[in-house]
Amino acid sequence: MYNKGTIIPGLIIFVLFVTFPIWFNGLKAGTLPKPELPPGGEKKCVESVEYMRANHMQLLNEWRDNVLRDGNRTVVTVEGKDYRKGLQLACMQCHSNKEKFCDSCHTYAAVKPYCWDCHLSPKEAVSKEETH
Amino acid sequence: MKYAFSFLAVIALILIAGLGSQVPGMQYFFGVAIPYLAMMLFVGGFVYRVTQWAKSPVPFSIPTTCGQGASLDFIKQDKLDCPTKTSEVVARMFLEIFLFRSLFRNTKSEIHDGPKITYESSKWLWLFGLLFHYSFLLIVIRHMRLFVDPIPFWLSAIESVDSMLQIGAPTLYLSSVTLLGGLLLLFGRRLVNRHVRYISLNNDYFPLVLIFAIGVTGILMRYFLRTNIDIINIKNLAMGLVTFSPVINVKIGAIFYIHLFLVSTLLAYFPFSKLMHMGGVFMSPTRNMANNSRAKRHINPWNDPAIKPHSYAGYEDEFREFMVDAGIPVEKELSATKDEA
Numbered sequence: 407m408y409n410k411g412t413i414i415p416g417l418i419i420f421v422l423f424v425t426f427p428i429w430f431n432g433l434k435a436g437t438l439p440k441p442e443l444p445p446g447g448e449k450k451c452v453e454s455v456e457y458m459r460a461n462h463m464q465l466l467n468e469w470r471d472n473v474l475r476d477g478n479r480t481v482v483t484v485e486g487k488d489y490r491k492g493l494q495l496a497c498m499q500c501h502s503n504k505e506k507f508c509d510s511c512h513t514y515a516a517v518k519p520y521c522w523d524c525h526l527s528p529k530e531a532v533s534k535e536e537t538h
Numbered sequence: 539m540k541y542a543f544s545f546l547a548v549i550a551l552i553l554i555a556g557l558g559s560q561v562p563g564m565q566y567f568f569g570v571a572i573p574y575l576a577m578m579l580f581v582g583g584f585v586y587r588v589t590q591w592a593k594s595p596v597p598f599s600i601p602t603t604c605g606q607g608a609s610l611d612f613i614k615q616d617k618l619d620c621p622t623k624t625s626e627v628v629a630r631m632f633l634e635i636f637l638f639r640s641l642f643r644n645t646k647s648e649i650h651d652g653p654k655i656t657y658e659s660s661k662w663l664w665l666f667g668l669l670f671h672y673s674f675l676l677i678v679i680r681h682m683r684l685f686v687d688p689i690p691f692w693l694s695a696i697e698s699v700d701s702m703l704q705i706g707a708p709t710l711y712l713s714s715v716t717l718l719g720g721l722l723l724l725f726g727r728r729l730v731n732r733h734v735r736y737i738s739l740n741n742d743y744f745p746l747v748l749i750f751a752i753g754v755t756g757i758l759m760r761y762f763l764r765t766n767i768d769i770i771n772i773k774n775l776a777m778g779l780v781t782f783s784p785v786i787n788v789k790i791g792a793i794f795y796i797h798l799f800l801v802s803t804l805l806a807y808f809p810f811s812k813l814m815h816m817g818g819v820f821m822s823p824t825r826n827m828a829n830n831s832r833a834k835r836h837i838n839p840w841n842d843p844a845i846k847p848h849s850y851a852g853y854e855d856e857f858r859e860f861m862v863d864a865g866i867p868v869e870k871e872l873s874a875t876k877d878e879a
Contacts, residue, residue, distance in 0.1 A: 428780050435777045467707035
């Protein structure tokens with residue numbers, strides 16, 4: 407083999423790059439997030455668990471467009487229960503703890519939804535009220 | 539219709555994964571066995587190919603010289619295009635690897651009435667190539683969020699920049715668009731440009747179609763076919779793979795297995811195809827050698843040390859008698875040497 411001095415270090419760098427997740431994690435898979443169920447004990451949501459797990463962001467995006475862009479604030483009624491379209495108006499009424507519900511999965515999956523650019527989590531809302 | 543085979547091959551791969559993963563018990567085959575096998579083939583094959591190249595001798599000093607070589611003091615040397623020092627070679631390689639500098643000089647030859655031949659600068663290949671390669675790199679880095687926990691800040695930063703336009707939910711990644719755009723342009727170039735079309739083979743079309751299918755299945759999974767696509771379950775499987783403890787205990791949509799199977803195919807195919815230019819660009823003697831053969835002798839590694847140099851004087855000493863017999867002029871006469879002896 408020629409030019410060992412450059413080719414072997416080069417190959418080592420390549421293997422280190424490719425196996426990055428293996429040595430970075432140190433074989434620790436981490437813990438699977440467990441989002442907190444509604445503290446109030448509610449069992450029903452606007453859609454099934456499977457649907458919400460996979461599609462909640464699209465539903466929220468749709469609601470956002472309905473309300474803010476089209477001015478359509480029609481109340482969503484599911485099994486006799488009315489939900490007003492909105493993160494704080496509907497979702498956070500039951501899932502009141504943003505840190506233990508939303509953030510648990512979002513941190514794990516490195517998702518940074520920009521909901522919170524405008525919305526306040528219930529905890530933040532309380533602290534704001536106190537200061538005013 | 540040379541490219542039809544590539545489409546058929548990719549469609550077959552999609553069908554295999556799409557149908558196969560729905561057979562009970564086959565999730566481990568498509569979700570664990572195939573990715574491990576592909577990764578082993580990728581790393582092993584890559585290292586094998588590079589060592590094979592490293593074992594091949596370079597008999598001559600063959601750098602491509604595209605500018606004025608080092609000469610007299612008052613003649614300006616083109617240091618990037620005709621490097622003589624290692625530092626200049628490194629600069630040239632850097633620009634080649636990160637900016638595809640040699641493609642920037644791509645020209646297109648055309649014959650006009652006259653007949654007259656013209657060479658026109660053709661930067662499309664450079665532009666499309668740059669677009670495609672950087673998008674692909676960004677996408678690979680971005681996917682690391684599924685393989686590491688906790689996520690380092692630079693990874694989140696790349697992610698935020700890539701989704702900075704905040705289009706839709708989940709937010710649209712710009713690199714997804716530029717990857718598909720770049721691929722379409724590179725593919726279109728092979729169809730539209732007569733010269734390139736003539737020299738294009740299935741092994742040129744197949745990687746383009748395969749990577750395009752990977753991009754499309756990824757986009758479908760992220761934005762459209764979201765049934766049973768829960769990122770937490772997928773990350774759980776990915777984390778299991780890289781910590782050697784994979785588990786699949788939930789149903790994951792077929793589109794995920796198709797995406798994974800196509801990526802595995804790409805990884806396994808990589809070391810045995812033209813895609814090895816990823817390693818080859820570093821190994822190319824026409825780029826990584828300095829044009830200093832006048833200052834520094836390049837020894838051919840093939841040379842047998844047992845074969846000693848044979849000068850003309852030595853040659854004449856050996857064959858003088860026969861040369862004189864045959865009437866060939868010699869520098870030292872026969873009689874003189876005989877007298878000396």
